[in-house]
Amino acid sequence: MKLLKEMANRDRVFEFLVPQQSPVDVRHGPILYLEDVSVSFDGFQAINKLNLTIDDGELRCIIGPNGAGKTTMMDIITGKTRPDAGSVWFGSRHNLLEKSEPEIASLGIGRKFQKPTVFEALTVFQNLELARATNKSLLPTLLEQMNGDIRAQIEEVLELIGLKELHRQEAGILSHGQKQWLEIGMLLMQRPRLLLVDEPVAGMTEQEMERTAELLTGLAGKQSVVVVEHDMGFVRSIARQVTVLHQGSVLAEGSMDEVSNNPKVIEVYLGEEA
């Protein structure tokens, strides 16, 4: 009888189709650990002996001038770029350098790109539905029925990103800021442990920025969040811990006040504004 019930549960029929998710081991503190990572493109040293640790549940901002290696660092974590040297660990169990992009994504690292891409012809609700972590092969997708469980998951995220009233609207009519939130929501539907967010407030209005800041700080604790951002005001409003990158390695690390008083940082980065 139990077997029959299991058979009826269509997305579990083939055990091997269920994504293998061995737990991320964070007993030793950090969820992400980069050690002595270096990478160069055609002789240009993009990342140079970079060391970085992100604690579980932390919200970390990464700033740095153009070409400091922020995006390259994200690429390395998500498996898009392979470093020449060094090691990258997710928890203390998963060596990310041994894994492919989809594998890393299914381990629970979600990345939000600069430009929001949502499915404009679908409603906000449907966008989140498609992003939900589940078996995404053909038949289960065809046969999946909406049920209370799925609805609750989606509504939880809708609440979080503040688009509850708009959930029946087509995503195409959303404002730029709302699209960014929807995209963050889509990432959340995939239940990531670590969120990498690339310039979330580019092109946003003041109010939208405030709303985004609330959203991101609200996420921290449940997920670890790494934000790469240019906008210093925004970083100041959310960051507890800031890392300054310069020429591919860490120049300074600490609270926003510590960092902004650091003479080296003022010289290479903040100096332009001061």
Place this chain on the structure above:
Amino acid sequence: MWLTQPLYERSTRIFLGVLLLAMILVTLLHLAVPADHPLYVSAYTVNLFGKYLSYALLAVAVDLVWGYLGILSLGHGAFFALGGYVMGMYLMRQIGDRGVYGHPELPDFMVFLNWDALPWYWLGSDSFLFTALMVMLVPGVLAFAFGYLAFRSRVTGVYLSIMTQALTFALMLAFYRNEMGFGGSDGMTNFRDILGFDLRTDETRLALFLISGVALAVGYVICRALVNSKLGRVCIASRDAEARTRFLGYRVERVQLSVFVVSAMLAGVAGALYVPQVGIINPSEFAPLFSIEIVLWVALGGRATLYGAVIGALLVNYAKTYFTGVMPDAWLFALGGLFVLVTVFLPKGIAGLLKQRKQAKEKEEEVPA
């Protein structure tokens, strides 16, 4: 069950209701009204409507891949013609020894070519059940092979459209050859019976018309169930942002392939219904121009609505019959003009106009409230 889910939906019910009503009306006007009455529908007209309905099914198949998946197939005529040829082979075998040469087994054109046995691929063509299976299987297998190669290499957009044109053109050239064993440029004709019923009687024509209507209804419901499912939403997602859909973990190429195959099978069924009603199948059905015309029907009716495709197919083909009767030379101009007008004034087709009206009405109702 997911397949019956559209039956509870308003738009599907309206569509099926209108279709059923039209079928009953035509039947009544044909059977119960005296032949000299102005409302009488002749057997010729019934036959014509049957042909339109099989075209409508073909249009629905094209709308499924173009409207929802974003794959502009300019070669769906090939799947339609293959379904037609499979049916044609069965109908040829049904002639038996009543052909011009009176050969008990071989169709006339094979006797003419001095062949002394049926080629292996004609095996089983005398069985209706086998034919019914092959009507779907042959286009399905071709679509699978073609789609597997194309989608796996991520060929999409204009390049895919051109390749589908090449596919149907290549098949046309192949079927023109006598050595292929499908009757060469003359194709197959002079059919007599289907399942023992004489094709030239009014009753058989009426039955074929009704069967075409039922096939359209079934095909419509299948497509509707597909586009209403989560897989349908994945189709729309991959149409608008393919890379993003992949990034979410969906195997876009598999979605494309399976929907493409389903669409090709529906086109095959449409072809198989078409052939007994027009009484001939020849390589001109593979003509690239015909495949483009199908896309025109869908564009006219309105993409990504399914019922729009049906409206477009019926309307254009009725216009075609009318214009080619009244002024044969003007038809192509009329078609071209129609297309220009629709693209300029109705970019979303006739279905788009209907939607717009409905929305405007809803807004009007909202204002006083």
